[in-house]
Amino acid sequence: MSQLTPEEAVSLFLIKFLAILWEAMPFIVLGAVLAGILEEFLPQQAITRFLPKQVVPAVMIGALLGLLFPMCECGILVVMRRLLRKGLPLSCCIAYMLAGPIINVVVIFSTWAAFKNHNIETEMVGLRVGLAFLVACLTALIVHLQYLKHGNALLTSVAMPREAAPAADDTEGAPAPAKRTLGQRLSNISATSMHDFVDITLFLTLGAVLAATAKLFLPSSEVEALSRDHPFLAVPAMMGLAFLMCLCSEADAFVAASFTNMHISAKTAFLVLGPMLDIKLVLMYTRVFRRRLIVTIASSVVALVFVFCILVHLVYQWQGWTGVPVRTL
Numbered sequence: 001m002s003q004l005t006p007e008e009a010v011s012l013f014l015i016k017f018l019a020i021l022w023e024a025m026p027f028i029v030l031g032a033v034l035a036g037i038l039e040e041f042l043p044q045q046a047i048t049r050f051l052p053k054q055v056v057p058a059v060m061i062g063a064l065l066g067l068l069f070p071m072c073e074c075g076i077l078v079v080m081r082r083l084l085r086k087g088l089p090l091s092c093c094i095a096y097m098l099a100g101p102i103i104n105v106v107v108i109f110s111t112w113a114a115f116k117n118h119n120i121e122t123e124m125v126g127l128r129v130g131l132a133f134l135v136a137c138l139t140a141l142i143v144h145l146q147y148l149k150h151g152n153a154l155l156t157s158v159a160m161p162r163e164a165a166p167a168a169d170d171t172e173g174a175p176a177p178a179k180r181t182l183g184q185r186l187s188n189i190s191a192t193s194m195h196d197f198v199d200i201t202l203f204l205t206l207g208a209v210l211a212a213t214a215k216l217f218l219p220s221s222e223v224e225a226l227s228r229d230h231p232f233l234a235v236p237a238m239m240g241l242a243f244l245m246c247l248c249s250e251a252d253a254f255v256a257a258s259f260t261n262m263h264i265s266a267k268t269a270f271l272v273l274g275p276m277l278d279i280k281l282v283l284m285y286t287r288v289f290r291r292r293l294i295v296t297i298a299s300s301v302v303a304l305v306f307v308f309c310i311l312v313h314l315v316y317q318w319q320g321w322t323g324v325p326v327r328t329l
Contacts, residue, residue, distance in 0.1 A: 009216060012216060013212050017209060032194070032197040033189070034069070036189035036190065037189055056137075058091070063133050066102070072101055072250055073100075081158070081287075081288050082192075084160075084288075087161050089144075098132070098136035098139060098301065099133055099136035099137075102271075102272070110251070111128055111253040112125050120264065124253070124268070128268060131268060131305070131309070132275075132276075135276070135301060143300075154293040155293070156288055156290060159289070208280060234263050234265070235310055235313065238267070239302065243277060245278070246274075249274065249275035264312070265312040265316065266313075268309050272305050272309070276301050277302065
């Protein structure tokens with residue numbers, strides 16, 4: 001940053017800001033449209049019928065919903081908010097929100113492709129998916145304990161589940177509402193999608209501004225040098241970089257693969273934490289969660305990712321594996 005002229009700094013800031021914004025925008029649009037469709041066509045009671053009554057199996061199913069609804073972390077928030085309002089339990093929504101951007105076919109394939117030439121594609125896919133599942137489920141269970149104590153006070157008004165209207169029970173024999181036409185349904189989908197798009201994009205833009213600013217002061221080359229000189233600092237360093245860079249989960253594997261001298265545990269920390277927690281996501285979370293819940297999610301995710309990735313590092317060290325792949329052409 002100190003070697004850049006003011007003009008170069010402004011130009012670099014604009015490039016990074018627009019890259020983050022345009023990378024995320026298609027997924028925001030897709031998420032908003034899917035949220036509008038869910039709002040219009042998904043019955044209020046249907047969302048909970050397939051879930052087990054036990055919390056742990058329900059959370060595990062929630063963590064795997066990304067296989068059915070593959071979404072980037074930028075778009076998954078609007079879908080999750082609509083699922084909350086439809087009655088999906090908060091713990092299941094948290095598991096889906098955290099694991100969905102990683103445990104889906106597109107991201108699994110992109111991770112495999114990014115590390116194919118490093119001959120560690122199977123390891124990276126297994127570590128990323130496995131740790132994402134564990135972190136998402138454990139965080140969701142921690143959130144469930146918070147929910148038992150605080151209930152819907154953890155949510156903002158726009159995310160609280162709809163309660164059945166009291167008058168509905170007192171209108172026995174009332175005529176059923178008129179069936180809406182296709183045009184009316186499309187209009188409702190458009191209105192819902194536009195509302196969610198504008199609501200979330202405001203915070204995405206602010207997050208992109210902060211992330212672009214951070215990138216000017218923290219070159220990735222310095223993080224890689226830190227990993228070579230102090231291996232046990234590589235994991236928190238890559239977690240910090242993931243938080244600041246705000247990359248899309250469908251592209252971040254190629255960035256992680258570019259750190260050729262980085263230990264596998266540090267790459268895994270980068271790939272697991274980034275889609276769960278970064279600057280733009282924290283700001284977007286404020287539209288759905290109260291501060292208490294945001295702090296719970298953030299602290300749980302950071303602690304769990306750090307502990308699991310340090311354990312991965314120790315296992316590699318114990319087995320005598322270097323954890324640093326050699327790129328092949």
